[in-house]
Amino acid sequence: AQRVTQPEKLLSVFKGAPVELKCNYSYSGSPELFWYVQYSRQRLQLLLRHISRESIKGFTADLNKGETSFHLKKPFAQEEDSAMYYCALGTGTASKLTFGTGTRLQVTL
Amino acid sequence: GAGVSQSPSNKVTEKGKDVELRCDPISGHTALYWYRQSLGQGLEFLIYFQGNSAPDKSGLPSDRFSAERTGGSVSTLTIQRTQQEDSAVYLCASSSQIRGEKLFFGSGTQLSVL
Numbered sequence: 605a606q607r608v609t610q611p612e613k614l615l616s617v618f619k620g621a622p623v624e625l626k627c628n629y630s631y632s633g634s635p636e637l638f639w640y641v642q643y644s645r646q647r648l649q650l651l652l653r654h655i656s657r658e659s660i661k662g663f664t665a666d667l668n669k670g671e672t673s674f675h676l677k678k679p680f681a682q683e684e685d686s687a688m689y690y691c692a693l694g695t696g697t698a699s700k701l702t703f704g705t706g707t708r709l710q711v712t713l
Numbered sequence: 714g715a716g717v718s719q720s721p722s723n724k725v726t727e728k729g730k731d732v733e734l735r736c737d738p739i740s741g742h743t744a745l746y747w748y749r750q751s752l753g754q755g756l757e758f759l760i761y762f763q764g765n766s767a768p769d770k771s772g773l774p775s776d777r778f779s780a781e782r783t784g785g786s787v788s789t790l791t792i793q794r795t796q797q798e799d800s801a802v803y804l805c806a807s808s809s810q811i812r813g814e815k816l817f818f819g820s821g822t823q824l825s826v827l
Contacts, residue, residue, distance in 0.1 A: 610755075638815070647716075648756075648804065650815040690756060700769060701816060703748070705755030 606631040608693045610704035617681050617711055625676040625707050627691030636694030637667050637674040643687045681711045719805050719819035726795055727827055734790040734822045738807030747790050751801040795826045
């Protein structure tokens with residue numbers, strides 16, 4: 605069965621410090637990986653997806669099939685990055701998503 | 714156009730009562746999901762509708778939970794004989810069902826069971 609693990613419930617960093625939110629998955633097939641973000645009092649929304657290989661708001665994530673990881677990184681954290689981040693795994697042709705338990709990122713001055 | 718719409722936004726009920734939560738997906742989206750969001754549990758998958766296929770109900774926590782999707786559009790999640798542990802935010806999402814396509818989430822229904 606597919607599973608997504610986000611080991612940190614809370615990650616607190618200083619403004620300007622590098623950020624890495626960890627995500628590991630288990631799935632025997634070809635995965636689709638996503639990062640979703642929920643800012644305070646806003647809807648859950650897509651941040652980025654591995655197939656696009658894009659950088660959004662300075663965030664990047666590389667799919668490492670050997671380590672079954674899809675860690676989210678940003679070199680310099682900003683206050684507005686404070687939010688709840690969810691890693692998600694899409695499997696099969698129907699793209700049903702399995703989410704991790706989420707990591708709350710807190711950026712402080 | 715409008716995004717995914719959920720109603721009510723807040724629902725307070727007494728233990729043992731039934732509740733119905735509504736989701737109106739984005740027009741044309743054939744895939745519809747229900748998730749439950751609670752502190753420390755992240756996003757828990759409940760049920761998934763895809764087009765005219767039989768729904769994937771594998772995430773429903775008990776037989777008190779059921780969901781319907783009428784006419785391939787609006788969906789209703791029903792919780793019978795609510796319990797305090799049912800208190801959570803219930804999120805609905807829809808997508809075009811194309812592999813790799815993103816989900817659009819509603820703002821959720823905050824359910825409180827007293």
